[in-house]
Structures are given as structure tokens and as C-alpha cells.
Amino acid sequence: MSIPGLGQIPVQAAVSSTRTISLRPAWEWRFQVPAGSSLVLKVLAGTAEKDGVELALRNAYTFSGVRSKILTWHGCELEIEGRCDNDSVAEYLNPIANPATSHINLHARLSDMRVDATRQRREGPRVLIAGPPNSGKTTLAKTLTSYATRQGYQVITVNANPRDGMLSLPGTLSASVFATVMDPEAVDGWGSTPTSGPSTVPVKLPMVFNYGWESAEEDEDLYRELIGRLAGAVSGRLSEDEEVRGSGVIVDGIGVSEDGQIGMELTAHVVDEFSINTVVVIGPASLHKQFVNRFASEKTSLGEPIQVISIDESDGVVKRDEAFSQHSREAVIKEYFFGDAKRTLSPQIQQVDFDNLVIYKLADYSPDEKQSLVLEEPSSLMQHWTLAVMNASVRDSPDVIRAANVMGFVYVADVDEDRRKIKILAPVSGRLGDKPLVWGKWPEPYINLLG
Amino acid sequence: MSSDGDEVAEDYRLALEDLSSNMRFEISNLTVIARENTEHALAIAEVLQQHILKAPPNKKLPALYVMDSIVKNVGTPYTLYFGRTLFKIFMESYAVVDHGVRRKMEEMLKTWKDPVPGSMDTRPVFSHELVRPIENALMKARAASMPQQAQSAIPGRPRSAMFPHRNTPTPPGMRGYPGPAGNFPPQPHPFANGGHPGEPVAGYPGQQPAPYPPPSTLAPYNSTPASFPQAAQGPYGSGLPLPSGISVETLSSDIQNLIVAMRAEFSQNPHDSGAQSRLKALLDLQSVVQHSNLPPDQLELIKNKVTELAAVTIRATLGHSSANSTPIPAPAVPPAMALSVHPPSTSVTPSPVPAAQSAVPVTLDSLLGKGAMAALLSMQSSNSQQNTTPKPPFAGVPIRSPQMNHNEPPKAAAALAPPPSMPAAPASSASSLLDQLRAAGMLPPATPTNVPAPNQAPAVPVMPPSIFPSGLPASIASLLAAHKPDSGRSSADSLASSTGLDFAIKKQFRPESIAALYDDLGPPCTQCGRRFRTDEEGRRKKTAHMDWHFQVHQRSTEAEKRGTHRSWYVDQQDWLKAREAVDAIHDVSSKEESAQASKDSEGPKYILVPDPSSGINNVCPICQERFENKWLDTVQEWVWLDTILVGNRAYHASCRAEATRDRESTPVQSRRTPEPVLGKRKAETGLASPKIRVQKPFM
Numbered sequence A: 001m002s003i004p005g006l007g008q009i010p011v012q013a014a015v016s017s018t019r020t021i022s023l024r025p026a027w028e029w030r031f032q033v034p035a036g037s038s039l040v041l042k043v044l045a046g047t048a049e050k051d052g053v054e055l056a057l058r059n060a061y062t063f064s065g066v067r068s069k070i071l072t073w074h075g076c077e078l079e080i081e082g083r084c085d086n087d088s089v090a091e092y093l094n095p096i097a098n099p100a101t102s103h104i105n106l107h108a109r110l111s112d113m114r115v116d117a118t119r120q121r122r123e124g125p126r127v128l129i130a131g132p133p134n135s136g137k138t139t140l141a142k143t144l145t146s147y148a149t150r151q152g153y154q155v156i157t158v159n160a161n162p163r164d165g166m167l168s169l170p171g172t173l174s175a176s177v178f179a180t181v182m183d184p185e186a187v188d189g190w191g192s193t194p195t196s197g198p199s200t201v202p203v204k205l206p207m208v209f210n211y212g213w214e215s216a217e218e219d220e221d222l223y224r225e226l227i228g229r230l231a232g233a234v235s236g237r238l239s240e241d242e243e244v245r246g247s248g249v250i251v252d253g254i255g256v257s258e259d260g261q262i263g264m265e266l267t268a269h270v271v272d273e274f275s276i277n278t279v280v281v282i283g284p285a286s287l288h289k290q291f292v293n294r295f296a297s298e299k300t301s302l303g304e305p306i307q308v309i310s311i312d313e314s315d316g317v318v319k320r321d322e323a324f325s326q327h328s329r330e331a332v333i334k335e336y337f338f339g340d341a342k343r344t345l346s347p348q349i350q351q352v353d354f355d356n357l358v359i360y361k362l363a364d365y366s367p368d369e370k371q372s373l374v375l376e377e378p379s380s381l382m383q384h385w386t387l388a389v390m391n392a393s394v395r396d397s398p399d400v401i402r403a404a405n406v407m408g409f410v411y412v413a414d415v416d417e418d419r420r421k422i423k424i425l426a427p428v429s430g431r432l433g434d435k436p437l438v439w440g441k442w443p444e445p446y447i448n449l450l451g
Numbered sequence B: 001m002s003s004d005g006d007e008v009a010e011d012y013r014l015a016l017e018d019l020s021s022n023m024r025f026e027i028s029n030l031t032v033i034a035r036e037n038t039e040h041a042l043a044i045a046e047v048l049q050q051h052i053l054k055a056p057p058n059k060k061l062p063a064l065y066v067m068d069s070i071v072k073n074v075g076t077p078y079t080l081y082f083g084r085t086l087f088k089i090f091m092e093s094y095a096v097v098d099h100g101v102r103r104k105m106e107e108m109l110k111t112w113k114d115p116v117p118g119s120m121d122t123r124p125v126f127s128h129e130l131v132r133p134i135e136n137a138l139m140k141a142r143a144a145s146m147p148q149q150a151q152s153a154i155p156g157r158p159r160s161a162m163f164p165h166r167n168t169p170t171p172p173g174m175r176g177y178p179g180p181a182g183n184f185p186p187q188p189h190p191f192a193n194g195g196h197p198g199e200p201v202a203g204y205p206g207q208q209p210a211p212y213p214p215p216s217t218l219a220p221y222n223s224t225p226a227s228f229p230q231a232a233q234g235p236y237g238s239g240l241p242l243p244s245g246i247s248v249e250t251l252s253s254d255i256q257n258l259i260v261a262m263r264a265e266f267s268q269n270p271h272d273s274g275a276q277s278r279l280k281a282l283l284d285l286q287s288v289v290q291h292s293n294l295p296p297d298q299l300e301l302i303k304n305k306v307t308e309l310a311a312v313t314i315r316a317t318l319g320h321s322s323a324n325s326t327p328i329p330a331p332a333v334p335p336a337m338a339l340s341v342h343p344p345s346t347s348v349t350p351s352p353v354p355a356a357q358s359a360v361p362v363t364l365d366s367l368l369g370k371g372a373m374a375a376l377l378s379m380q381s382s383n384s385q386q387n388t389t390p391k392p393p394f395a396g397v398p399i400r401s402p403q404m405n406h407n408e409p410p411k412a413a414a415a416l417a418p419p420p421s422m423p424a425a426p427a428s429s430a431s432s433l434l435d436q437l438r439a440a441g442m443l444p445p446a447t448p449t450n451v452p453a454p455n456q457a458p459a460v461p462v463m464p465p466s467i468f469p470s471g472l473p474a475s476i477a478s479l480l481a482a483h484k485p486d487s488g489r490s491s492a493d494s495l496a497s498s499t500g501l502d503f504a505i506k507k508q509f510r511p512e513s514i515a516a517l518y519d520d521l522g523p524p525c526t527q528c529g530r531r532f533r534t535d536e537e538g539r540r541k542k543t544a545h546m547d548w549h550f551q552v553h554q555r556s557t558e559a560e561k562r563g564t565h566r567s568w569y570v571d572q573q574d575w576l577k578a579r580e581a582v583d584a585i586h587d588v589s590s591k592e593e594s595a596q597a598s599k600d601s602e603g604p605k606y607i608l609v610p611d612p613s614s615g616i617n618n619v620c621p622i623c624q625e626r627f628e629n630k631w632l633d634t635v636q637e638w639v640w641l642d643t644i645l646v647g648n649r650a651y652h653a654s655c656r657a658e659a660t661r662d663r664e665s666t667p668v669q670s671r672r673t674p675e676p677v678l679g680k681r682k683a684e685t686g687l688a689s690p691k692i693r694v695q696k697p698f699m
């Protein structure tokens, strides 16, 4: 006798912290692991992916301080060990009911474009992901990037949203080629950057600019300038690197308000600079329409039409929880200096005279004040902030400095104003005096890294 | 009723016969089955009703608990079906069971007057109109046996135990069951996948759904006990359309009930544009039904589908909101996927629909809830499997397949549906609402002659009227839409073309797109999940990849001793010149270290043991020794150590090094000045760079 459904429900072990979860195709397991505790996940059978990254069978993946989901296309059995605050299974009647199917379809479409582009030795699709804040743009960017990577494409992914960093600290804008498997355990969900040692997951090489504000609107001029720089570099890489050219670009965009009032113009700037030919709009139809209206009559610099694609927001999208986001940003800063569970890093502590440092501060924005960087004497106000180390000379003008690449970051551990000494944590040993440092407004100092 | 439904019902009946105790596990299984087969809800409800009525007294309570669990955890449409005969089910059972069971039934009855605990829905499990007659009847019975009752009340059992307060019956978390811990432990209901009680599961409404058509609106039924036999014959009874008897009023009233449900949902999530648009769509449908003169058979079909789909709607919408309500702070119901389907501004489709719904984009999903169309299609497919018609889109999708056995590892792509030939429904316009229904197979073609019921109708995908020539596969249509010449394109045009695109992105499921990311890529690396094909190139890549894993393992220990630190980021110049060396080690150690490392890296040369069919020699051509299979723990693979592949020939690396002494030069990097390809700008160059470089690959 076949009883449909019987035997599919594992009895929950009440005491043990290890449990098994069975998912049918297109279902998701959603979970949240608070900062400070960790959860170990194994895929016992079937296939599973996290943000588009396929998880290897029977490997132990450790997650901490994340909210995420495990999606399966073939069904899977997961073994979970450890604490998670909230978890649930999202069941769907069929794959179409899960918006993840539209991500697959979108990828398949981009993949077709990449095949054509590679054959014709021209640029693959340039995709911008747009949508309201916290609508799942970054998750989609990760998923599309990972899907491309899995198929052997080498796509350039760009973070155009300074609120969170990609392979770098919050407040930055960055670009990186993704050719190797992404790190599902990474604190930022993207991966890790080079260190002096090996890495069990291939590192990624970002090129980073320092914007230093939380939102693109706070200093539009600087934002536009840096996006221009970023696009210039990306353009150069596309023309030079044949492996990359056909794969194209994926840009994780800034938040656009649902009425299209906030963020649209800066988004249009991104579209223009990166010659975006595919705009993916997550969220309501009204917003999609705004984008269609905005871009329907425009063409890229390569003369292509701009296609606007609508994607539904996943019902698993989490509305912003400020405390949680803060923890995540904090974890990213910590990981930058100290590494993670898989790889411990040893940063250097330096005592430096005030006079041996050149520190610029991002000026508060005012429409009539053109200069955005002003020299700043070290002060106790800087304590626990991170400063960007700019790839420029201290003799360069503020305008050059602000648009320079970021080499990395230092952390201000302590400022002794009486003795005019500043205690700094740097990733690498060596003099800092010949590189200008920039003190931004974002990320804010949440933590005492040496406390 | 399709034989599919019969099968489900028969299985359900057999499972019920085995049900002899209040095993919460079994009850929850039966609930899950009911939930997963809402398209056969009527059949299941009938089987359960019959079982309750016919079961011997000692087996009635477990069966009643199954009903209780279903109405509390699944709700519509079961609540509706059970509601019709609730009085009969309850009273006839009550009459024959012993005192202890009666007490538990009374406790259960009590919980039906309240909302499901923990649910946001404030409506009772069963409406008061249904529960009150039962209470009255019990009251009368009690009055008749008053002396007896009073006596038993004095010794130990307070009067209130007769109708215990609601803390007794239904434990919080809404998945518990009435009854003392003894024979029905008030433990968390074992829910699918070992989740915790009260955990939300999308698509699993933990709340009592909206008051879908109350019995009073359904003409053939009333709440008198005697009505049950008729129920099986009613319009819901067989799935066969009755030739007549569907009044516009009845249908309208059904839709009205859905509207009420949707309003309730909307009021709970006032910012949910999805609910708003579904509400709007329902109002539009209401107006179509009321103001246009539809032939009876179309009314019939609409009615049947609306009835069936009520379940889907409620599940899709409430399921989501309930999933969101607990785990994660505050998310609202997602915006409908529906709204983003834009009608082409030039709809040429003649339509019987009044002009009332001019500009509002309406899709099946907006009409019937997110995923409704997909659900509908799958429903349709399961109904039409007996037919020799085109392969329905979702036949065999394991989600709907009750036989799927989770004890064996889920099969790969085979588990997914064959390429669906989707009945395309790019909602061409709000004004062709009926066309959409038609497109989805919900309605017969516009000029029906003698229309078969949907259950029997071959599931031929009816192409909706659209801007594309009919008969084009949807995917091609969408491609056409996507690549439409853009000259002089207006915003309206692009809206139109985005409709096809939208369909291709959102409404299609193409298993081959999944396969392209899984099976087509070959088997995964056991360590990181990256997949490699089994052809020669794939094998070569996998060897390099495994070598990379090996080196990382080896060097990690060494790095630990040395101490590692974050490197500076590359500058733009280096970034432009960098090339992603897949399976190479990015390592920014000192020159000596890297020199040492690259020397070391010459050490472990090996290849994966080739497949015999590859034709690769198993004897070294230089020393004539056979290659030895070794298990390499670090890479979890069988390998030939000290072996390299040159073309299709394997050599001992050491033999070959001695024989040739040539080393390949490192790949030459392009030194060209980058020529910008995007936009109008030039790549920036000339920024000062720190003397940090990324080492090129060792191998």
C-alpha cells in the first residue's frame, strides 16, 4: 500500500541538537544564525545551493551571524547541527511558485548572451540589479555571479552600493572578476581577498574605491566620480581580458525607492557608465514601469537597446534589522584584520607620531563646497574608526587622493592627544607615512577590535 | 473525479483504517497528505467523513482528531467540506462513544469556536453558525441526563470540566491536539522536516483561512444533519459539470467570499500591493460575472475552478504571510509577481468582458494568488495524465508526486519534469481576463460548442491571444519579444515586449536550465562542489584543481607556522593586468618563499587515474613501468603519483623531466594598453602602486 506522504517526516529529536531536514525540489530551508553562535550544515543527499553556490556533499559548512537560505533543485537532505534562531522550510507547489526559478531563467538568458558574445568576441551582457533597499539585490547578484562561475564564465561583479562592501569594507565601491568557486561561508557571502598564505577557497581580487558614506545620495559628486573610475577600469579589463569579455558584468546597484524618486538618477548614471544593457528590477510592477519608462528610449554606448527585466522579490527577503546588519558589518571588519575560523590573520600594531601621518577627512556635504577632502589632525574622535589607506602620494591633491584606489584599511585603536601618538592596527607591517589615509563616515565605529 | 483523485482517496481510506490510536505522528502525516493534495480535497474530505461515521466507536476519536488537525492546519477548502456535515459527523459519533471520548469531543468542539491559537486570523475554526447547533444539541442531551451529570460533578470533576476553558484543548503553537497527555501527548506536532512547533512554513498556513463560502451560500447544502448524502452528489461531488443550476448569484457569492477573504488579508497587510492587486482582480472578475451574459457552461467552469482555486489562493497568500510572521522580523507579504506583467497597450483581442477593467494589469496570479497559475497548471496536468494529450507541464514534478521516497537520495534532473510545453499565458490585457482563464485551460475556447469539463478536457495548451503569432512556443515568443528591433521603440512597445520576456523569466520552468548548472557540468569535486566534465579537458582541469586543493592543504600547515596577514589590495594597473588563474594559488609571500614554494610545487605531480576507455597508456613510455593506483587522502581520489599527461600520453613526471629538461615558460601577459570598450571613457592608468603583486600560478 502506498500512502502518499508517509515516511517523509523525520521525527524530530527533541534533545539532540543535530537534526535532519528533507527538502523537495524547489523548496528552501531558511535560517538565521546569530553572531556568536554557529551552525554546521551538511548536505547528506541530493543537491543544495546557497546563494547560487553549490554545496559539496557531506562537507561541513559552518555559518555564523548569517541569515540565509539553502535552496534545492533536486531535493536534498540536510543535516543541521547547532543553534539557529529561526528556521523554516519554504515549500512551493512547484518550481514556478518559487521566485528562484526566475533567477535560473534570468541566468539562462544571460548565459545565452554570453555564448553569443564569446563567439563574436564582443562584450557579454552588462547587468544591473536594481530595486528598493533590502529587496534581495545583493543575494541575486551573488546568485547570478555564482551561476556564471559554475559554468566557467569569468564575470566581473561590481558593488555599486556603498552600504555594504563586496570583498571589502562597507563604504567602498569595488569590482572583481569571479572565476573560481565562491565561498559560501564567507562573512560577506562573496569570498576573501589575498593574504600572505594559501586559502582553502580561492581568493578574489577586488579593485576598491573609497566612498566613505552609507548611501550614494550623501555625496553624489563623489559617487558619480568613483562610479566613473570603476567603470573605466572595468571597461579596460573587458577589452584586455578575453576570458572576461564575453562573460560581461553584473552590477549590484543602489536602493531605489518604490516610487522611483530616490536613487533613479544615480542608477541611470551607473547604467550609462557601465553601458548596462540589462536592467533587472526586483520588486513591484510600479517600479518596473518606472524603469521601463526611464530606459526604453535609451541605448547603451554600444548602441544596444536597454532591456528591463522584472523579478519578484523573494518572499524570504528579510526586512532590515539594524542590529543584525551592524553585526554583519562588524564581522566584515573583524575578518579583514583577523581572518576567520578557517584562516587566522596576524595584523600589526604600530605606534605612530601624529606628524608622521597624513589624514584626510571626508568633508560634510554641502552643495557649494566643492572640496570633499580636508586635512585633519588625529584626534580621539577617530578612535575605533577604520581609515582607508589610499594608493596615492601624500603630495597628491585632495582631488587625486579621493579618487585613488584603496590599498587597504587601518584601524585606530587608540589616540593619545597629549603625547601626540596614535596606535594603529594595520594588516601589513611597514611605514604608513607615505600614503594618505582617509577618514570617512561609513562604516561607523561599532567595535573595539583590540578590546 | 479523475482516477488520480480516486487513487489518493483510496490510499487515504486505507491509511485511515490503520489509524487506531491518537498517534500524533500518524495524524500529522494524514494532515500533511491532505494539505499536499488539496486538489483532491473533496475526495479526501468525503473519505474521512465516511470513515468517521462508519468507524467503530473506539476508532472514532483518532479520526475526529484528523479532521480537527486538517481544519486547523490546512483550513480551506476542508473547512468548507467538513462544515457542511459537521453536525452529523459530530453528533452521530458522540452518540456512540464512551464518556471519556465524549469529554474529549467536547473539548475539541470548544476549540472550534476560537481562532487557531497563534494565528493572526481572528476568525473561529468553524463558524459559530456551525458550532452552535451542536452545542445546543449537547445542552439538551445534558439536560436530559442532568441528575446523572450532577452526581458525577460533585465528587471530583468541577462542572467547568464539561466545557473546559480553552487552555485545555489546544496547546499553544496551533499544532497541538486536545486531549490529556496520556494518550495524546500535547507535544509539538511533528511537522515536516523536523521543524519546531509554530515555525512557519510557507505554503503551510498555520492559520485558519478566510471564511471561504460559508455553507449557507451553497444552495445544495445546509447544516442539517440529513444533508450528507446529497453532498456527494452536489456540484462539487464529482468534478463533472452539471449542465445547469449554476446561477450567477451563487457564483457571484462564491467570488464575494473570496473577496472577503482577500480583504481580510489586505487589511492585515495594508501595504501589500499583491493583496491589493488580487483583490482588485477579484472585484473585476466579480464584475465580469455579474455584468456579462456568460453561457452556463462557462459559468460552471469558472465556478468549479474558483472553488478549487480558493484553496490555492488562500494557501499561497496566507501561507506566505504566516511564513513571514514569525521567523524574521516584520516582512510583509511579497509584492505580487503578477503585477509586473504588463499588457501590451494595443490589445486586439475581442473580448466579452466589459470595458470596466481597462488599464489594470491582471494575471492569473494576481487573480488567484501567487503561484496559482502554476498550481493550476500542475493540477491540470495531474488531471489529464490519463489522456494522451501533450505532456503537461508539471507532470511528474516530485513536489506533487506523493510517491516520492525521501529515503533514497533524490534523483538528479530526472526528478524534475520534462521540458514543459507551457500553456502560455502572457496576460495580454486585463480586458481579456477570460482569455487568460482560457489560456490556462480554465475555460474552453471562446466559442464553445459542447465543452467538456476541465478534468476531462485534453490539456491542450491554448495559446492566448498575444502579440505573437499563435502556435509559437512560448520560449520563442519571448525571444522574439526580447530581440524585437528597437528602432523608434516607444515605451508602450517595450512594455509589450517585456510581457513576453516577463513570461519567459517568471512563468517558465525549464529543467534543462537546472541541468546546465548541475549534471551537464559533470560530477562535483568532493571537497568544494565545483563540477568537472568527464571529457579530456574536464579531466585535465580536475587534475589541476585537485592539485590546487592538495597544495593548499600542504601549504596551510606551513603558513600557520609562519603567520599570515592580509595583503594590500591590488591597484588598478595590476587589476587590469591580472588574469584569473583558476586553480592557482594567490599567495603574496616573499620572493624566497615563493621560490621555495614553486620548487615544492614540483613535488606532488599526479593525475587522477584515467578511465580505461580514455585510451591513456598505463605504462610509462620512458621507463616501461606500470603506473600505480594510489589513494590520495588529501584529494580523496585515486591517482597516479609522479605522473603527467602530455596530450593523451601519460609519463612519469621525473622520467619526462629527465628526458626533456624543458620547462614551459610562464604565460605571457598582455602588455597592450587597455582600450576601453564601454562608454566614452578611458581606463585610468598611472596611479602609484605598492610593490605588491599577485604571484602567478605555479603550475
Ligand SMILES: [Zn+2]
Residues within 6 Å of the ligand: B525, B526, B527, B528, B529, B530, B545, B549
Ligand atoms: Zn574542489
Ligand SMILES: [Zn+2]
Residues within 6 Å of the ligand: B620, B621, B622, B623, B624, B625, B651, B652, B655
Ligand atoms: Zn617512467
